[in-house]
Amino acid sequence: MSSLFASLGLAQSALRAQQFGLQITQQNIGNANSPGYTRERANLFPGDPVTIGTTQLGTGVAIGPVESFRNRFLDFRISQEMQTQGEFGSKSLALEQVDAFLSASASGGLEKALSDFFNSFSSLANAPEDMTLRQQVIVRAQELSTQFGVIYDKIQNLQALQNRVIADDVNEIDSITSGIASLNKQIAAAQALKSSDEPTLRDQRQELIDKLSGLIDFSYFENDSGMITIVTRQGSPLVESDQSHEMQTVASSDGQNLRVILDDSDITSEIQSGEMGGALAIRDQVLPSYLKQLDDMADSLITEVNAQHKLGSDYSGAQGGNFFLELGSKEGAAKSLALAISKPTQIAAASLGAGPGSNSNALAMADLSGKKMAALNGSSLGDYYANLVFTVGSDNRSAGDGLQTQNAVLVQLQNQRDSFSGVSLDEEATNILRYQKAYEGAARFMQVVSSLTDEILQLVGG
């Protein structure tokens, strides 16, 4: 037998529980648009029954720990894919620019300068003694040097820009990792105390992990106390329990590029994905390979033109010397390309020992445009340049396609995550109805018990 007061107690627990349910529902609805919010659910379950004599009596409804809908596997996968997305993102950004330099130059630039240079020798061959035509050769040669320099500079500037990206990313990473470390501490405490703050803190930490994923490649795992350890690809720790390891940048020995330092060791080569990994790959591999191709072209140009020039005689009958300045090394040849001759009379258009009207060496110089050069893998200068155009276009396309694919993959994964963790307004509206009705029921029950109690009191009290 239970007392009326016990029933009141039951009703009260019901009211409290349904109210709690409404509270959770309200929280879900309010946070429907909060990024990284995982929906919560009130866990209501029947209280432990009490045995009195041979009867079991219920003790109403108890409120269990709030359930948070988080799928850790999806979280991890999304983090991985975001790292790849970040990498393709920074690569695509840089390669679009190189693509633009070379596309624009279709109407001018290096391609035309190369063509014009060799054509000027062909024109010269019609009247090799003509000073105007000779001057034209010099002008075209200077233009060629200029154009090599222009494109070289543009690519080097793009390289330097990657350093800015890297420096900014390092700062951001440091701020994120220290945030994660601090949340680690809070989550461990909340987990131990079974605090209701825990889901919110975890949401915040996962948001930071997502942000970090765009920037750098890493792996992470959670230990039993709820703290997350974050390590780079090679295992260098970024966050360990409640400590974050600070990343720094330092100028390289040649002063050109930044190196990334973690705990006093240079981890630059460990970073291969994320925005920073993309920027590093662009700066240290992709752009240098383009610069090298330009240098190879300039170097072969200098070697072949000079060799041919020495096989002829200039206007005064003297043997031709260097046409272009001989450079010490291949590296930077495209940037340092310059004329060795200054006067039109110095151009060796004639065959050796012949008078100024002879054109055979000018013809030979013009023919160098089609010459297959050993140092260029058996390509002519024009073919080699066409190959560079192909490489840039193809690299840009890969990065762009990769980015598009990653974007699509992430949309899918994030939708999957939302399907599990996201707030559905229809569902919450239904929940409101449920809790509201149950609350109304409990309130009505309380009313009934109250009037019954009044009657009894009347019977007793009078």
Place this chain on the structure above:
Amino acid sequence: MRVTQSMSYRSFLANVENLNSRLEDASQQVSSGKKLNHLKDSPTGSAELVELRSELSRIDQFRSNSDSSNFVLNATDSVLTSVFNLLTDIFTRGSEAASDTATQATRDTILKEIRGMRDQIFSLANTKLSGRSIFAGSRVTAPAFSISDNTVTYLGDEVINTIKISDGVQVTQNVVGSEAFTSVFNTLQDLISAIHAHDSASIKAALGQFSTTFGKLSEFRAKVGVELSKIQSVQLEYDGMESTIKTRQSGVEDANLAEAITQMNQIQTALQASLAAQGAVSKKNLFDFLG
């Protein structure tokens, strides 16, 4: 599967972004008229365009070379023809001087005329085009011939210039003065000396050399003629060569305007449909229907 608002917004936005990006590409094609607006649009096509543009520039240079050569060779031809005609006149006058009935006075007059014509030939042999002696081999900055008493000396060399007017087609641009005119001047010198000496027999002997001289001169006129017709026939091919390359170029880079516009419209339609659908879908949730 649970579907939340955030999911449908995300999918919608991703779709719209994709359509907008495709729309931008399509409208760029329409406005530029080209389907290759970036290297990435077709890496192979872009590389091919580099080669094609280079080809076109070579053909332009060939045109220029053939025009130049044509000019020089036509001038050369006209000199050789004039020399030939003068020699013919000289031969006629010389024959008159050879006659046994010619008087001292007649021969003196003829000698004067022949000297005059020889001087004209000398002048022609020293023809300069734009300041360049065309018969001096490579020593073009000085006259090809000098004269002292009646002796003509060649000052040039034997260098011959060729030039490319098409792949595998070269033309010779000059005639070496010594080859073309040595026989002419020697024969003329002999004739002039003979007439000066009033020696009928040696006049006749000198006149006898003329056939060889005419022959040599004709040889050179023929050679120049061959080069000139080479130029003419190659020049006819340039337009065709260019047209082939330009057609290929167009095939690689030009957008099919009708296709591009159609595509652009299709994407716009899809975009509008997507926007409208989202507008209709997101209007209601359960809250709108509860009390």
